[in-house]
């Protein structure tokens with residue numbers, strides 16, 4: 001087995017490991033901790049250059065309220081929620097169906113189509129900036145609405161997700177589907193009652209991943225949206241910059257608020273990561 | 285009434301011909317077993333009957349109706365897969381009743397049928413379990429239960445017992461035979477296993493390279509094989525085959541000289557040979573015996589003592605490998621030179637092309 005289980009290594013390695021682990025975790029969390037501290041500082045603290053020391057006063061309530069009063073933060077959050085939920089749902093539905101078709105149906109051009117899905121993942125998204133913007137302005141008039149982002153994220157993320165789902169479903173034994181087919185179950189019902197329940201762990205993993213990707217997107221929020229009405233929270237944070245002085249305490253507070261949903265989703269979906277659901281379906 | 289008939293059925297995957305023209309009639313209520321070497325097309329033929337593989341050409345009828353192009357669900361067949369193919373997220377009773385539920389059969393009806401099947405297969409106490417919590421034999425029973433509740437005209441089995449251990453296989457074999465007697469449905473069963481084929485079948489179909497070699501009852505195939513392939517495929521250990529030559533023909537008796545041995549007088553019973561023909565002489569291990577004077581001499585290479593019997597592996601004239609089934613307490617040991625008898629009524633003669641000229645006179 002590689003890597004060797006830590007219990008089986010030498011004493012020295014074990015000790016080093018046990019000492020290094022907390023340090024690594026601390027280093028990892030340090031920036032987050034600094035942001036958290038900054039989010040409760042007063043502006044005077046920052047002006048005085050107290051970036052790393054203990055805050056002179058704890059302005060928790062004041063700062064976090066100000067985030068919502070100084071900018072349309074609630075609106076940004078709502079936009080983000082709409083964009084992310086619709087885009088994740090669209091992506092999962094499309095990729096699950098496409099993945100199933102690519103994995104289990106033999107049709108002409110199957111492999112070519114699958115290759116296109118894979119190739120799409122290698123396109124650096126920056127080169128799509130101008131064309132996508134043009135499309136959204138001239139052809140599909142969604143520019144500067146949340147739906148522009150929903151549509152784009154759905155289209156772009158479906159490539160990766162289809163690759164993922166196709167490979168996952170490919171491992172499912174054909175006999176399961178054939179057994180259902182002989183029993184006279186229609187193709188749609190097979191998809192719904194046999195395939196979907198079995199890909200749930202994969203769907204849950206993808207949902208968390210995609211939620212984080214789409215929620216955290218900054219680039220496309222800048223490219224496809226101009227007005228506050230459609231702006232998601234990542235791009236919205238800049239409204240907290242302050243006019244003359246950078247209000248780091250507010251930006252920090254806003255960032256933490258913006259980071260809550262992905263974290264929540266992770267813990268929420270965790271119980272769906274049930275491995276080995278297909279165990280016992282067929283002979284090993 | 286669900287007889288199955290195939291007429292000149294063919295299947296090719298691209299340029300590869302896998303089934304090369306099969307004609308077969310399986311009668312209603314018959315237990316028909318497909319056997320043949322690996323890759324000969326048994327599964328493919330079964331899947332064509334099920335409707336999982338398209339029939340490239342030819343005609344398939346089930347219960348007298350043309351089913352060549354009918355989708356699997358409308359053929360009135362149920363299939364049990366080698367891998368069981370149970371739905372892992374459903375309990376035993378959900379697995380069994382799933383097809384009925386999807387077909388919108390009334391709840392009470394489903395419950396009754398599931399109860400009947402689980403009782404028949406001794407699954408009553410396991411109905412709430414998931415497939416992952418069952419043993420191999422129990423999973424296999426669930427798969428069979430799923431087939432039973434649909435009350436199909438034809439059951440199709442693709443090596444259903446091959447993943448079970450020997451003891452369980454014996455038990456399931458008798459259970460399946462019992463099931464066939466109870467249900468009286470047509471069953472088509474693919475197997476690798478000699479014993480399964482011999483014990484369960486009303487009719488055995490021997491396939492080789494996409495063609496039927498012979499169809500018949502187990503004893504018919506065992507005692508009256510049409511060719512060398514069937515003769516050597518059915519039976520374990522294999523039929524012994526030694527090269528021989530026709531030395532003389534007098535009326536209905538052929539005098540055959542075994543290479544390196546003496547002369548053997550075989551009744552032809554209608555078979556045609558002429559003097560000088562090169563033939564193969566076949567005889568089953570249990571029909572040969574060791575005695576003081578026999579047709580040929582052979583050296584014992586190995587004595588497999590199975591308790592109830594001893595398999596003597598011998599090297600005959602010209603090094604021909606011969607197996608003799610002998611008594612459990614046979615005294616021969618490796619190195620002994622013995623004489624072998626070959627009763628004329630047990631001998632088969634095959635011509636140079638491997639086609640049977642004469643089969644033994646046992647049945």
Ligand SMILES: Nc1ncnc2c1ncn2[C@@H]1O[C@H](COP(=O)(O)OP(=O)(O)OP(=O)(O)O)[C@@H](O)[C@H]1O
Pocket residue numbers: 297300302320321322323324325326327328329476
């Ligand atoms: N989808 C396919 N495409 C191409 N060739 C196939 C396909 N399925 C089966 N074959 C070929 O058809 C032949 C018969 O296969 P089949 O599975 O029917 O054999 P089998 O008699 O069931 O063998 P086994 O006893 O090993 O199960 C094999 O040579 C196999 O390679």
Ligand SMILES: [Mg+2]
Pocket residue numbers: 326327328
């Ligand atoms: Mg097979």
